[in-house]
Amino acid sequence: xxxxxxxxxxxxxxxxxxxxxxxxxxxxxxxxxxxxxxxxxxxxxxxxxxxxxxxxxxxxxxxxxxxxxxxxxxxxxxxxxxxxxxxxxxxxxxxxxxxxxxxxxxxxxxxxxxxxxxxxxxxxxxxxxxxxxxxxxxxxxxxxxxxxxxxxxxxxxxxxxxxxxxxxxxxxxx
Amino acid sequence: xxxxxxxxxxxxxxxxxxxxxxxxxxxxxxxxxxxxxxxxxxxxxxxxxxxxxxxxxxxxxxxxxxxxxxxxxxxxxxxxxxxxxxxxxxxxxxxxxxxxxxxxxxxxxxxxxxxxxxxxxxxxxxxxxxxxxxxxxxxxxxxxxxxxxxxxxxxxxxxxxxxxxxxxxxxxxxxxxxxxxxxxxxxxxxxxxxxxxxxxxxxxxxxxxxxxxxxxxxxxxxxxxxxxxxxxxxxxxxxxxxxxxxxx
Numbered sequence: 001x002x003x004x005x006x007x008x009x010x011x012x013x014x015x016x017x018x019x020x021x022x023x024x025x026x027x028x029x030x031x032x033x034x035x036x037x038x039x040x041x042x043x044x045x046x047x048x049x050x051x052x053x054x055x056x057x058x059x060x061x062x063x064x065x066x067x068x069x070x071x072x073x074x075x076x077x078x079x080x081x082x083x084x085x086x087x088x089x090x091x092x093x094x095x096x097x098x099x100x101x102x103x104x105x106x107x108x109x110x111x112x113x114x115x116x117x118x119x120x121x122x123x124x125x126x127x128x129x130x131x132x133x134x135x136x137x138x139x140x141x142x143x144x145x146x147x148x149x150x151x152x153x154x155x156x157x158x159x160x161x162x163x164x165x166x167x168x169x170x171x172x173x174x
Numbered sequence: 175x176x177x178x179x180x181x182x183x184x185x186x187x188x189x190x191x192x193x194x195x196x197x198x199x200x201x202x203x204x205x206x207x208x209x210x211x212x213x214x215x216x217x218x219x220x221x222x223x224x225x226x227x228x229x230x231x232x233x234x235x236x237x238x239x240x241x242x243x244x245x246x247x248x249x250x251x252x253x254x255x256x257x258x259x260x261x262x263x264x265x266x267x268x269x270x271x272x273x274x275x276x277x278x279x280x281x282x283x284x285x286x287x288x289x290x291x292x293x294x295x296x297x298x299x300x301x302x303x304x305x306x307x308x309x310x311x312x313x314x315x316x317x318x319x320x321x322x323x324x325x326x327x328x329x330x331x332x333x334x335x336x337x338x339x340x341x342x343x344x345x346x347x348x349x350x351x352x353x354x355x356x357x358x359x360x361x362x363x364x365x366x367x368x369x370x371x372x373x374x375x376x377x378x379x380x381x382x383x384x385x386x387x388x389x390x391x392x393x394x395x396x397x398x399x400x401x402x403x404x405x406x407x408x409x410x411x412x413x414x415x416x417x418x419x420x421x422x
Contacts, residue, residue: 120404131387149418162221
């Protein structure tokens with residue numbers, strides 16, 4: 001789990017690790033299912049070492065072994081503020097696939113159209129998974145919104161594959 | 175292409191449709207074989223002009239093939255008389271079109287019951303069936319609305335209810351979400367999913383990947399021929415977390 005995400009989830013109020021985890025799972029829905037339970041504690045202890053959070057032992061509840069409450073430090077607060085304002089955005093990594101087509105055609109390793117078809121099949125299966133998951137979520141929930149983003153991204157990729165197909169159909173260097 | 179074990183609801187062999195003559199000859203559908211299994215949802219996709227709509231028209235008896243054979247529920251249908259073909263279209267096949275094709279002067283429930291009345295069903299039977307179907311598509315409270323009083327998504331759901339009124343062997347849909355915004359598309363998508371779960375056989379021609387992704391199987395078409403076939407069911411591949419950009 002990305003450090004800034006965990007920090008920002010703490011900005012609301014000092015929290016136990018399990019509370020953070022519940023907040024994350026609520027926001028992520030099915031996309032967060034594979035999230036490892038221990039991950040958040042690993043991240044929290046790194047943040048503590050970096051001086052971005054402090055941790056206090058509390059008496060807690062008898063059925064909760066987790067008795068640490070985490071709180072942002074001033075440095076942690078600043079990191080969250082910077083992160084909120086940051087506009088960097090993960091790229092979809094199109095160049096690799098683009099170059100795969102060119103390399104395959106150039107060295108006659110494979111027919112680019114066959115590669116495009118195989119990729120389309122894979123993306124359609126992913127789109128199917130994302131859509132099925134989205135339809136199972138309550139409308140307008142946080143989890144459904146994230147799944148809509150996944151589906152939208154896949155649709156954009158599928159549109160680009162169509163453009164790839166048009167371009168490579170009938171090309172002389174294919 | 176698969177499922178030749180006799181359970182095909184819809185089956186075609188060597189299907190061809192040509193327009194024009196000699197130098198101007200266009201092969202809109204150029205020798206395709208189709209098998210649609212009972213309860214299957216098949217999507218046919220491809221760029222506009224690839225022949226997918228023509229194929230659907232041939233399968234539904236809206237147009238006659240230049241060559242080839244078509245069977246619906248084991249019965250050869252490509253050589254039927256005009257009159258028998260009209261009856262087949264009314265009783266054996268449900269059609270859904272991009273532009274809905276509702277009768278503007280009839281309200282929702284009247285649109286849905288119309289094919290049943292034309293088939294000779296009693297008015298009482300038709301109204302009861304139409305009301306049940308409107309309920310099924312989530313429009314029970316819009317039964318008395320004219321199409322002009324409905325949103326695009328609602329109109330398409332009325333059209334889908336109408337397609338189902340005769341309990342057709344197969345529903346053929348031509349770009350059913352082509353005129354809809356993304357929220358209405360999702361409603362239609364959900365509806366197709368529920369039809370699929372109820373065992374309805376569906377053939378959907380679409381260039382919308384969201385619709386294609388709901389199918390059991392997808393065929394890609396180019397220049398009148400099938401160029402790729404994908405089975406989409408089984409073996410989920412993706413971890414949704416990874417797709418959302420979560421690490422590990």
